[in-house]
Amino acid sequence: MSRLVVVSNRVAVPDAQSATTGGLAVALRDALQTNGGIWFGWSGKTAAHTAEQPTMTEIGPVTYATLDLGRKDYNEYYNGFANRTLWPLFHYRLDLAEFSHQNYTGYLRVNSLFADKLRPLIEDDDQVWVHDYHLIPMGRELRARGVGQAMGFFLHTPFPAMEVLLALPSHALLVESLCAYDVVGFQTENDLRAFRDYVIHEAKGEMLDDQTVRAFGRLVHTEVFPIGIERGQMEAAAEAAVEQGAARRLERTLNNRNLMIGVDRLDYSKGIPERFRSFERFMEQYPAHRGQVSMMQIAPLSRSEVPEYKAIRDQLEGLAGYINGRYGDFDWMPLHYLTKNFQRETLAGFFRLSRVGVVTPLRDGMNLVAKEYVASQDPNYPGVLVLSRFAGAARELDAALLVNPYDHDGVAAALNKGLVMSLEERRERWQSMMEKVRENSLEAWRERFLKVLRSVPTPMPVKGARAASAGGA
Ligand SMILES: O=P(O)(O)OC[C@H]1O[C@H](O[C@H]2O[C@H](CO)[C@@H](O)[C@H](O)[C@H]2O)[C@H](O)[C@@H](O)[C@@H]1O
Numbered sequence: 001m002s003r004l005v006v007v008s009n010r011v012a013v014p015d016a017q018s019a020t021t022g023g024l025a026v027a028l029r030d031a032l033q034t035n036g037g038i039w040f041g042w043s044g045k046t047a048a049h050t051a052e053q054p055t056m057t058e059i060g061p062v063t064y065a066t067l068d069l070g071r072k073d074y075n076e077y078y079n080g081f082a083n084r085t086l087w088p089l090f091h092y093r094l095d096l097a098e099f100s101h102q103n104y105t106g107y108l109r110v111n112s113l114f115a116d117k118l119r120p121l122i123e124d125d126d127q128v129w130v131h132d133y134h135l136i137p138m139g140r141e142l143r144a145r146g147v148g149q150a151m152g153f154f155l156h157t158p159f160p161a162m163e164v165l166l167a168l169p170s171h172a173l174l175v176e177s178l179c180a181y182d183v184v185g186f187q188t189e190n191d192l193r194a195f196r197d198y199v200i201h202e203a204k205g206e207m208l209d210d211q212t213v214r215a216f217g218r219l220v221h222t223e224v225f226p227i228g229i230e231r232g233q234m235e236a237a238a239e240a241a242v243e244q245g246a247a248r249r250l251e252r253t254l255n256n257r258n259l260m261i262g263v264d265r266l267d268y269s270k271g272i273p274e275r276f277r278s279f280e281r282f283m284e285q286y287p288a289h290r291g292q293v294s295m296m297q298i299a300p301l302s303r304s305e306v307p308e309y310k311a312i313r314d315q316l317e318g319l320a321g322y323i324n325g326r327y328g329d330f331d332w333m334p335l336h337y338l339t340k341n342f343q344r345e346t347l348a349g350f351f352r353l354s355r356v357g358v359v360t361p362l363r364d365g366m367n368l369v370a371k372e373y374v375a376s377q378d379p380n381y382p383g384v385l386v387l388s389r390f391a392g393a394a395r396e397l398d399a400a401l402l403v404n405p406y407d408h409d410g411v412a413a414a415l416n417k418g419l420v421m422s423l424e425e426r427r428e429r430w431q432s433m434m435e436k437v438r439e440n441s442l443e444a445w446r447e448r449f450l451k452v453l454r455s456v457p458t459p460m461p462v463k464g465a466r467a468a469s470a471g472g473a
């Protein structure tokens, strides 16, 4: 069996100090441990200058190769092009997208530098799997350095509709770069459709069969691989959590009142201000719930150096204060707004205690919180998920109360419906969602992707394909 080489912006080097690691980290680590391999990317640390050589940490058969990023690279590549251009654009926020040549150059520079450092570590029969929008050009850069074997790419975010993508000055090179991979995976049919739409209508490519795209002189296998959560992990954590610690204390503070919960990185794509507005509408329109229900919003700080993230933080502080000032009472607060980060095991207990899970992003690649909320429920007494139709998770979790997050009245009505829903209906909806959560687990996602990557034919440039010019208009 060949080794696996994973490339992602952040690398989770196992650390004895940190008790928990993210699901993705666990899933990829399992795959790496089976046949050995390398996980390459940014260390998550910054320095005056980008490291000359990766720091190699060997743990059993897995080598973690990480680079500290210099401030200039960090600003232009991560804060800049990745998170001020691609992130807003891919989340349909053209109004927030900044197009700076300097940041774009930094993005290409870091991808090229990563390829330089990774190239000597790759062996001929390794499988290479690159993750996410930060590293789209990696495949092309590795090909230019003679990497000939199958390479896969998975996009964790949405892929935007063609008309939105066309606003990016370098759209053509970006999509051409995606076509340097042999397998390109998306979260949903919607994203895949948008990608194919671009390839066919803008890049003059074509579909050879249901899954094979011919574009930019190459054949690319494209498919939907909805990411999931670790099998059994949240169920077990939730069951254990309600018996102890934080969940127990939370339950006591509730005093038999109902709880609604939202958990999101503090990111404008998550629709938190809109959610607060909807909650305010809910207070206004369903006064019987006043004093009887609270909403807890956990929103750990994220990408804090990016100006748009600072702005949304200020906005939320204002809104939370306004809502609590208007509706709160001496013995009850409607909204608990925390920017603290909690371990997933603790969240599992909070989810299980919450009658309604509120997941209302304006746009989201998948949204694992939605799946974690479902998996954490007591099967006999499950809560209700209120889910944005614009989260990738809505494709599978169609038994949730699906809402349009821009429609505050509609979300308020769904919150009320969730609170008054019969136990029978709650159980039916939960069972239907839980089946999907189990079926599309994180392990299944990883195995499906790697199976396809193993089975694609050796990369083959296509002679005579009509390629669009790089650079873009
Ligand atoms: O690394 P950060 O800049 O701190 O951001 C954290 C991650 O955010 C994004 O997550 C996405 O992946 C999830 C799993 O597939 C998906 O459920 C979610 O909808 C996406 O937004 C980002 O894409 C990751 O690269 C970041 O690590």
Ligand SMILES: O=c1ccn([C@@H]2O[C@H](COP(=O)(O)OP(=O)(O)O)[C@@H](O)[C@H]2O)c(=O)[nH]1
Binding pocket: 023, 263, 264, 265, 298, 300, 340, 341, 342, 343, 344, 347, 366, 367, 368, 369, 370, 372
């Ligand atoms: O305080 C927190 C908030 C979130 N999360 C985890 O962060 C992940 C968020 O993933 P999701 O796909 O919902 O959104 P993303 O942040 O990747 O855009 C989920 O596993 C959450 O349980 C966490 O561990 N602690």
